[in-house]
Each structure stands twice: as structure tokens, then as C-alpha cells.
Amino acid sequence: MNIRLEHISRSFGGFTALDDVSLEIREGELVALLGPSGSGKTTLLRIIAGLDAPDAREGARIRFDGAEMDLRAGARQVGFVFQHYALFRTMTVFENIAFGLRVKPKRERADETQIRARVTELLSLIQLESIAGRYPSQLSGGQRQRVALARALAIEPRILLLDEPFGALDAKVRQDLRRWLRRLHDKMPVTSVLVTHDQEEALEVADRIVVMRAGKVEQEGTPEEVFHHPKTAFVMDFLGNVNLFHARMEGGHTGAMTQVRARPHDLEVSREEGSGSAVRGKVTRVQTAGAAAKIEVATEGGETIMVEMAHDRFKAMGIAAGETVFVRVKDARVFVEDYTI
Amino acid sequence: MTGRDAAWVRYLLIAIALGFLGVMLVAPLAAVFIEAFAKGAGAYCRNVTDPATLSALRLTLTAAAIAAPLNAVFGLAAAWALTRFDFKGRSLLITLIDLPFAVSPVIAGLIYIALLGARTPLGGWLGGMGIEVIFATPGIVLATLFVTFPFVARELIPLMQEQGSDDEQAAVVLGAGGWQIFRMVTLPRIRLALVYGLILANARAIGEFGAVSVVSGHIRGLTNTLPLHVEILYNEYNSVGAFAVASLLALFALATIGAKNVLEWRLRRAREAEGGQ
Numbered sequence: 001m002n003i004r005l006e007h008i009s010r011s012f013g014g015f016t017a018l019d020d021v022s023l024e025i026r027e028g029e030l031v032a033l034l035g036p037s038g039s040g041k042t043t044l045l046r047i048i049a050g051l052d053a054p055d056a057r058e059g060a061r062i063r064f065d066g067a068e069m070d071l072r073a074g075a076r077q078v079g080f081v082f083q084h085y086a087l088f089r090t091m092t093v094f095e096n097i098a099f100g101l102r103v104k105p106k107r108e109r110a111d112e113t114q115i116r117a118r119v120t121e122l123l124s125l126i127q128l129e130s131i132a133g134r135y136p137s138q139l140s141g142g143q144r145q146r147v148a149l150a151r152a153l154a155i156e157p158r159i160l161l162l163d164e165p166f167g168a169l170d171a172k173v174r175q176d177l178r179r180w181l182r183r184l185h186d187k188m189p190v191t192s193v194l195v196t197h198d199q200e201e202a203l204e205v206a207d208r209i210v211v212m213r214a215g216k217v218e219q220e221g222t223p224e225e226v227f228h229h230p231k232t233a234f235v236m237d238f239l240g241n242v243n244l245f246h247a248r249m250e251g252g253h254t255g256a257m258t259q260v261r262a263r264p265h266d267l268e269v270s271r272e273e274g275s276g277s278a279v280r281g282k283v284t285r286v287q288t289a290g291a292a293a294k295i296e297v298a299t300e301g302g303e304t305i306m307v308e309m310a311h312d313r314f315k316a317m318g319i320a321a322g323e324t325v326f327v328r329v330k331d332a333r334v335f336v337e338d339y340t341i
Numbered sequence: 342m343t344g345r346d347a348a349w350v351r352y353l354l355i356a357i358a359l360g361f362l363g364v365m366l367v368a369p370l371a372a373v374f375i376e377a378f379a380k381g382a383g384a385y386c387r388n389v390t391d392p393a394t395l396s397a398l399r400l401t402l403t404a405a406a407i408a409a410p411l412n413a414v415f416g417l418a419a420a421w422a423l424t425r426f427d428f429k430g431r432s433l434l435i436t437l438i439d440l441p442f443a444v445s446p447v448i449a450g451l452i453y454i455a456l457l458g459a460r461t462p463l464g465g466w467l468g469g470m471g472i473e474v475i476f477a478t479p480g481i482v483l484a485t486l487f488v489t490f491p492f493v494a495r496e497l498i499p500l501m502q503e504q505g506s507d508d509e510q511a512a513v514v515l516g517a518g519g520w521q522i523f524r525m526v527t528l529p530r531i532r533l534a535l536v537y538g539l540i541l542a543n544a545r546a547i548g549e550f551g552a553v554s555v556v557s558g559h560i561r562g563l564t565n566t567l568p569l570h571v572e573i574l575y576n577e578y579n580s581v582g583a584f585a586v587a588s589l590l591a592l593f594a595l596a597t598i599g600a601k602n603v604l605e606w607r608l609r610r611a612r613e614a615e616g617g618q
Contacts, residue, residue: 051513051514073513073514074513074514074515074516074517075516076514077516078514080510080511080514082507082510084507086507086508086510087511088508088512089508090529090530099512099515099517100516103512103515103516103521103525104516152514152515154515
């Protein structure tokens with residue numbers, strides 16, 4: 001289903017959670033709302049679900065497939081996965097998943113055989129057939145999360161909303177689950193919106209990322225677009241590690257100081273000064289555990305630069321702590337309108 | 342602190358606690374039963390089955406039986422409103438719920454006399470329709486309600502606050518209606534605390550003296566509850582009779598404590614089972 005949000009604002013007392021947000025979520029897409037806490041992403045999700053309503057303003061509209069949506073939450077046919085799962089603790093896994101089917105009005109309700117078949121099908125989808133009779137307290141975090149997802153899918157939602165679905169899990173389980181979620185979405189492309197503050201999660205899972213900041217959409221685009229072509233300094237900082245250089249502009253604005261941002265992997269370390277501008281510094285720390293080798297260089301100006309390079313190149317160079325090196329910028333970005341944190 | 346150092350401290354504390362319990366609770370309880378049986382089992386049975394005693398027992402149980410469901414309804418409504426909604430006057434309502442604990446029960450009784458006594462407009466109007474409130478059963482029920490109504494709400498509010506409303510919101514999104522949510526999601530989670538609150542309210546309802554004393558009028562065989570009946574018998578120098586009736590109240594108390602312990606044990610087990618959530 002296609003969802004259009006038009007001019008959505010929401011304030012709580014004096015705090016503006018959403019400030020005139022307009023957004024489109026296309027059929028079958030998995031969109032990540034990415035931003036720091038307080039950026040309004042969860043509020044936006046709750047408004048789509050009908051658990052919260054936007055401020056009554058001129059032009060504020062929520063459209064499901066073009067038609068204005070003003071139904072109450074229970075009638076929207078929305079699947080919602082809560083941050084802390086919100087499983088019904090007095091019910092078994094089976095009854096949790098069956099809940100949405102059992103509470104339907106009598107006319108629409110499936111009979112017991114159909115409900116059992118549907119729940120069994122969902123249990124096999126989440127690979128938890130063997131624990132249908134257990135209570136939520138007897139499950140691990142990852143299992144609870146999958147049960148919460150199955151419960152949301154049971155009502156055949158037109159849209160699936162996930163609020164920080166992996167937030168409370170440990171790193172390994174988290175990674176497995178998000179790959180699983182991605183595969184599930186490829187198999188069953190329900191239009192989905194996922195709220196997260198974890199940029200890695202958003203980059204890995206989503207078809208499209210909406211970066212939010214202070215109640216506004218900062219940038220939206222594919223993971224490649226927002227990562228490689230950030231429109232603002234905020235987006236660049238939020239999506240990964242950034243080195244900040246204070247540089248003097250040459251050419252037009254001679255003499256003006258400006259900030260240059262470069263990702264650690266867009267820097268190059270060498271022993272020779274070479275041609276062009278390079279920053280001289282001393283290697284203070286070398287960290288080789290991880291996907292890339294990380295080198296910390298302290299400049300003469302007292303700043304610390306983080307450089308990442310492939311392991312084979314690192315080995316070939318044989319850099320060690322204490323050495324003097326030159327750091328050269330391969331790719332960097334300057335944003336005209338800067339922000340303050 | 343080493344284990345050995347702790348030992349004598351531990352025994353001292355246990356001895357103090359047990360000694361206090363023995364002097365303040367066990368001995369008086371035993372005294373009640375010893376006095377009640379002072380003239381033998383036959384006299385005890387006669388005292389307990391005396392028509393005035395049975396009438397007092399009936400009235401006490403009636404008042405408690407009416408107060409309990411009303412307490413459950415009020416407690417649930419108040420706890421739901423206070424933990425699920427944020428509204429103006431919320432903190433005032435929380436304070437008001439505690440009012441019956443703060444005021445003396447005698448004042449509670451006097452309030453109803455001032456409000457519903459025969460010479461007041463409201464009481465006169467009700468009297469004109471043939472409904473007597475003060476010095477009759479309705480007054481006793483009202484006084485009992487007043488002193489017991491905080492119990493259920495006070496058990497439920499902290500629990501529901503802690504549980505939060507995520508589960509109910511999940512049920513809303515899944516399409517459940519208000520009554521379905523209450524019956525299938527909310528009630529099973531608070532069931533034990535609700536019963537616990539009712540047990541406490543019930544104990545208070547059976548034992549209430551002050552508020553009921555003011556509105557009762559002490560008409561023997563008609564508006565006397567068990568505690569009032571004990572006082573009357575005692576004032577008539579019938580101490581064996583008074584203790585026999587008092588022993589009934591003591592038995593109610595023991596049953597309450599027993600039920601409370603069973604429930605506390607089950608509550609603890611339920612909490613442990615929910616541990617991870």
C-alpha cells in the first residue's frame with residue numbers, strides 16, 4: 001500500500017515532535033526512519049498507525065492509497081511491532097499470534113480450524129513451531145521479537161510498522177534478525193516502515209532511508225544516496241564516522257575558514273609528504289581488530305584524525321604507533337550551511 | 342561483616358521480633374479464645390448462635406458483600422483513569438483516594454449524618470419516599486464503603502503504572518475493542534492484585550467500628566454489626582458473650598491472613614514467571 005503524509009505536525013505541550021513533515025512511502029517498500037532520539041521518528045510511526053493523531057492544521061493529511069485515512073487504529077489493518085515487544089504475557093506464543101484473528105467481529109472471524117492453520121503457518125515462517133505452547137517469559141529476546149512480528153503479520157496488515165525492533169537485542173542476534181527481516185521482506189513485500197537510531201541497521205535493511213532531525217526530514221534517498229551524497233553535515237555525521245578539518249578556502253573566498261568533512265576511509269596515509277596538501281602527524285594508536293585497520297593520527301595542531309585502510313595495505317606499509325606520517329584527503333565534503341550540535 | 346559476627350545479631354533481632362509478636366498478637370488472640378470458652382463449649386455455642394449475634398453477623402456480611410463488588414468497580418475505574426490518561430486534576434484524584442485513610446472513621450460517620458440524617462433536606466426527601474439511610478442498613482453500607490474504597494485502587498495503581506500501556510496499545514492496533522482488551526489483556530495481568538485488594542478491603546469492612554458506630558444507632562438485632570455487638574455485650578458485663586463474638590471476628594482475621602499469604606505466594610510466582618519481560 002502507498003502512504004502519503006502531508007504537512008504533519010505534532011507538538012506535546014511546548015515540545016515540537018514533528019514540524020510540517022511530508023513524506024511518501026511507496027507500495028512494497030521498506031523505509032527506515034533514521035534519526036537521533038527526539039527527532040520525531042517514533043511519533044511519525046504512531047501517527048501512521050493511528051495511535052497518535054497529528055495536530056489539526058490546514059492541509060494535514062494521511063492518505064492510504066490516495067484516500068484520506070481517519071479510521072481509528074484498530075480499523076486501519078496495520079501491523080505494529082513495539083520496541084519492547086508488548087507480547088501478552090498471560091498468553092502462550094500461539095495465543096499471542098492468534099489474538100488479532102480472535103478479536104475480529106463475529107461476521108469476519110475465521111473459524112477455529114482456519115485460525116489454527118494460519119497461526120501454524122506463521123509459526124513456521126518465524127521458525128518457532130516447537131515453542132508454540134510457551135509463555136513470552138520463557139523466550140529469548142530474539143524469539144520474542146519474532147513472535148511480535150508474527151502477531152503483527154497475522155492480521156494480514158496493509159502496512160507493517162516497526163519501532164526500534166532490534167533495539168533491545170545483543171549485537172549478534174540483532175544482525176541475524178535484521179538479515180532475516182530483509183529476506184522476509186523480499187519474500188513477502190508488505191510495505192514497511194522501520195524506526196531506528198542505528199545507521200548501520202538502516203543502511204543494511206532499508207530500500208530507502210529518511211533521515212530525521214528535530215521533527216523535520218533532513219534527507220531522503222536510497223542508502224547509497226544518503227551515505228555517499230549527504231545533503232547536510234548532519235546527515236554525513238549521523239551516517240558514519242567523520243573527520244573534521246578546519247581549512248582555509250582558496251580562490252573566491254580567500255582567507256575564510258571553513259569546515260571540511262572526510263570519512264576515515266577517504267583518507268590516505270603515507271610516509272612521504274609528496275605533492276599537494278597533506279597534514280603531518282604522529283601515529284598514536286593502531287587498531288587491527290575489525291573489518292579494516294584503524295589508525296589514529298595526532299596532528300601538530302592537536303587534533304586527532306581517524307584513518308581506515310584495508311588490512312593488506314596496512315600490512316604492506318607496516319605502520320606502527322609513534323611514527324610520523326602524512327595524511328592526505330582523497331574525498332571530502334564542505335557544507336555551506338552548517339549546523340551546531 | 343563476617344558470618345559469625347552476624348549470628349548473634351541475627352538471633353537477637355529474631356528474638357525481638359518474635360517476642361513482640363508474642364506479646365502484642367499471639368497472647369491477646371489466645372486470650373480471646375480462652376475468655377470465649379470460659380464457661381465451656383455449650384455457653385460458647387449459645388452465645389454464638391444467639392439471634393442478636395446471628396443478626397449482627399448477617400448485617401456485617403451483607404455490608405461487606407455489597408462493598409466488595411463496588412470497591413472492585415471503583416478501584417478498577419480509578420486505577421485505569423489514573424494510569425492510562427493524563428488529565429487535569431489527576432494528582433488531586435490520587436490525593437482524594439487516600440482521604441479515607443487520613444480521616445478518622447468517626448468523621449466519616451458524621452459526614453453521612455450531616456448529609457443524610459432525617460433532619461437534612463436530602464435525608465428528609467429520602468425519608469419521605471420511605472427510604473431510611475441513617476440508623477439503618479444503607480447507612481452502614483455507605484460508611485463501610487467510605488472506609489474501604491481506597492484498598493483496591495491502591496493495589497492496582499502502582500502495578501498498572503509499572504506495567505505500562507504497551508500491551509493495550511498492541512491490542513488496539515490488532516483490532517480489539519475496549520471490552521475485549523479489558524477482558525483478555527488487562528484483567529488477566531491484574532487479577533491477583535485485584536483479589537488481594539479485595540481481601541484487604543473485606544477485612545476492613547468486617548472489622549470497621551468507628552464509622553459504622555456513628556450511623557448505626559445500635560438497635561439490637563437490627564442495625565448492629567459484629568464489632569458493635571461485641572461492644573454492647575461487653576458494656577452489659579457479659580464478657581464471655583463479648584469474647585465469643587470477638588472470636589468470630591478473630592477467625593475472619595485468620596482466614597484473611599491465610600488467603601493473603603496464599604495470594605502473596607502466587608503473586609510472587611507470577612512475577613517470577615514474568616521476570617524477563
